[in-house]
Amino acid sequence: MIRLALITLLLLSANLSQAELNVMTINTEWLWTPYDRQVDGSRYNKGDMPKTQYNDELAFYTSIIKQKSVQILAVSEIENHSVANDLARSFGPLWKAYFKQGRDTATGQDVAVLSNLKPVKGSLTDFGFPAGQLPHFFDKKKRLSKVVGVQFWSNSGKNKYKIGVITSHFLSKRKESKKKSQNRHRQAYALVKAIDEFIDNSDSLIVLGDFNDFIYSETLSILMKKHELVSSELMASKVNNISLNKKSLRRIDHILYRNLSIKSFDVVNLKKYSDHDGIYAKFY
Secondary structure, eight states, X not given: OHHHHHHHHHHHHHHHHHHOEEEXXXXXXXXXXXXXXXXXXXXXXXXXXOHHHHHHHHHHHHHXXXXXXXXXXXXXXEOSHHHHHHHHHHHOTTOEEEEOOOSOTTTOOEEEEEESSEEOTTOOBOXXXXXXXXXXXXXXXXXXXXXXXXXXXXXXXXXXXXXXXXEEEOOOOTTOXXXXXXHHHHHHHHHHHHHHHHHTTOSEEEEEEEOSSXXXXXXXXXXXXXXXXXXXXXXXXXHTTOOOOHHHHTOOEEEEEESOOEEEEEEEOOTTTOSSOEEEEEEO
């Protein structure tokens, strides 16, 4: 009986471990490749970095991904597809980059999703770069310029689940104004349209990235309300009975989710290379 109980416990532990999902989002702050002999961004860019600095930064992110056993990563402020592919190659042979060329020609900034999970065939999309508008008559529309969605298969024991992942990068809070704030609200409504496309054929959903607004802002409220998304940081604080501190309340990068359970949340210092912290959530 003791042996049987031990075997059962080990099997349960194995299934729990298999079910864990480690997710991270990073703003790389102008990660521009020096290897493509061009500089994206017609109005604002910091130019290509030296090859040594570029390679060092790839190695830095690789060490974090391996240390945290990350399975899904969203990155923002990368230059192009080449950077996403370089990151994937650096992470290891099972990693692939999922990228759609964005519409922000002024900065050249783009976003990508990277993962070592098996993708759902044909699921990679930019959703047609949807436009959003405030809920009153004759409001002008604001189109997303950077958005990527892709679905993955995740195994838990004998079961197979489809996880929808969407990332986007909203307007900066620098030189904030009412106009910029309202345009982020419009972008949030646009991203909800993207979520609409994944919600019915995904068992769970993760929406993450640099949304450039705070957890209790109207922007985040718009993103979370319709489909009852949950903030990983806020829920982890409730689970662990910890109040959010001032820095948490002013965080502008977020991991939102639906139909998953949060196990832990962590903040990763990226000061060597980025003006943002990386954020990490472990689900089961």
